[in-house]
Amino acid sequence: MRGTRIAGAVLLAGTVTGLAAGPAQAQEYRYWSFWDGKGGTWTYATEGPATQRPADGAVAGFRFTVGADSAAAGKPRTAAGFDAICGDTPAKEGRKRIxxxxxxxxxxxxxxxxxxxxxxTECAQVSEDASAGEALAAVARPLRYDANALLCGIAGYPKAGCAESVNGSEKGSKDGSESKGSGADAAPSTGAAEGRAGGGDGSGDGGPSAGLLGGVAAVVVLGAAAVWQARRRRG
Incomplete structure (x- = not known):
């Protein structure tokens, strides 16, 4: 009986460890991602366009993409160069160019x-206190938001839907060549949302984390060892 209990505990630990080692399948979503253009390169935005208030000379990028989180999101494929975008738009007193x-x-x-x-590309000339969302609205109407203020459509695209899940057969492409498929019940943190997304780091993974399962496995193994030691002393 004692050997059976210990063997069962070790078997359970092995099963949990195996689950921890298995890859988690992240659910992917189709959504607008939001980017900061700095030094000619793109960085995923750390807040949504309604709260971000870029300075004169900033560049804001919006990319419609399919992904599970910011790491999988496709960057805008146009260079983040302010001069190339706004070079022909003269500065005005009390206004800023984005x-x-x-x-x-x-x-x-x-x-x-x-x-x-x-x-x-567009050069938005807006008031000095305008947000990135207001700059976007100045040059890319109509915009469409959902009830949680997630940015769903820019310039009428797409016509419907908002961060809907994409199954394996519908996976898209980051750059037209790399196949990929934006957890399980919640849309990714896009950076383009006010309220649901700010930093682009939230996504479900469809199951418990490997760290959690690994911890459970360790507890099971230690528990089995303690039982064995206690019974050995009594014997």
């Missing part, structure tokens, strides 16, 4: 029945 890059994504990332518009 370069806006709109990348509507690839055909593979598009919702069924829709084709992404051609990427474009």
């Amino acid at each position: 370069g806006i890059v709109l990348d509507f994504g690839t055909a593979a990332d598009a919702p069924g029945g829709e084709r992404p518009p051609k990427a474009r």
